[in-house]
């Protein structure tokens with residue numbers, strides 16, 4: 001029997017205006033459907049457009065092009081049957097738990113007595129019975145997110161959109177809450193007919209979803225889809241789950257090889273540098289070089305050794321591949337000859353190699369260095385650099401990318417940065 005579509009997106013395009021007024025394509029011809037009875041997980045690198053897609057589906061922002069329907073009706077504003085859960089919980093601190101949960105019903109004009117009854121029932125369902133009078137600040141992170149979920153569920157949503165709902169929680173709390181959600185779903189304790197989960201966590205996607213969709217970046221496009229035909233609850237240690245995690249790691253990193261090593265994306269100034277730091281880059285390199293991996297590792301196995309999250313590891317792999325220190329192929333990572341030399345090198349040589357690779361492979365770093373060499377006083381303000389980056393990304397992202405470029409450049413002794421004046425300079429001894 002074919003399942004009915006609850007939501008459908010066909011040929012969705014979305015651009016945002018960059019700081020210089022030009023349009024930047026964020027979603028490119030995205031087709032997507034959520035069918036009745038399924039949980040779909042959406043994976044993709046930071047900035048690939050996952051949240052934008054979610055917001056379009058919820059009717060919070062319009063697409064530029066394409067057809068979006070919910071239960072065969074065009075989406076042209078907030079959709080009553082769709083509720084969202086946010087990573088940041090998004091609770092009002094001055095309202096009690098009960099009042100926060102009732103908010104969604106108030107907006108629908110539900111009378112006070114019924115609101116109270118329904119909020120009580122959903123708080124009980126989500127394990128917060130007796131906490132209705134508490135203020136958010138009195139709750140742990142896990143309990144706050146339970147309130148966030150209760151607020152979404154109280155409206156009996158047909159569709160639930162979860163935007164990294166578990167990622168702000170510690171691993172154990174996140175897992176417990178995820179399992180509780182799955183229990184509600186499996187035993188039909190909630191009326192929700194379809195769930196879309198945006199995540200950075202491959203294990204989470206495999207444990208929850210019937211289908212995993214991987215979004216590519218710059219611009220965001222559906223790159224591939226993996227069906228998961230395993231009954232829930234799933235055993236995280238089972239061979240089937242481990243094999244799927246392996247497969248998805250492979251698919252995700254194929255994207256990384258494509259995006260970060262050979263793709264056009266890295267060759268311009270607006271390339272979003274992977275958000276990772278030197279100690280992680282070097283930590284992963286050392287681990288990879290060491291026994292039992294001896295220079296080549298299966299990514300999920302390496303992930304277990306590092307105890308870092310996928311959100312921390314993927315940018316680190318991208319950085320290693322970008323800087324020519326490792327290559328990634330089909331779910332394996334291997335040290336390059338340069339990567340091996342790097343591991344063996346002393347601190348000074350490591351910094352030199354890092355700087356050399358940075359100048360060769362990161363246009364933003366070579367741009368800064370070139371400008372410094374051409375400046376009469378060997379110094380450059382950060383403001384024009386930020387403006388330049390804002391042509392390609394949002395203000396906060398531009399700030400972060402510049403911070404990364406500064407951190408990496410200082411380490412590689414390519415340039416210096418004065419935190420008091422906000423100016424970049426050539427390192428001592430490099431001035432003419």
Ligand SMILES: Nc1ncnc2c1ncn2[C@@H]1O[C@H](COP(=O)(O)OP(=O)(O)OP(=O)(O)O)[C@@H](O)[C@H]1O
Pocket residue numbers: 016017026044045046047048049050051052053392393394397
């Ligand atoms: N309101 C906006 N104005 C301008 N650009 C935006 C806006 N919202 C998103 N973008 C850009 O669209 C791109 C996709 O952003 P989005 O938040 O959808 O990505 P994401 O995959 O959810 O990222 P993350 O995993 O980091 O949350 C980003 O490069 C971002 O700069």
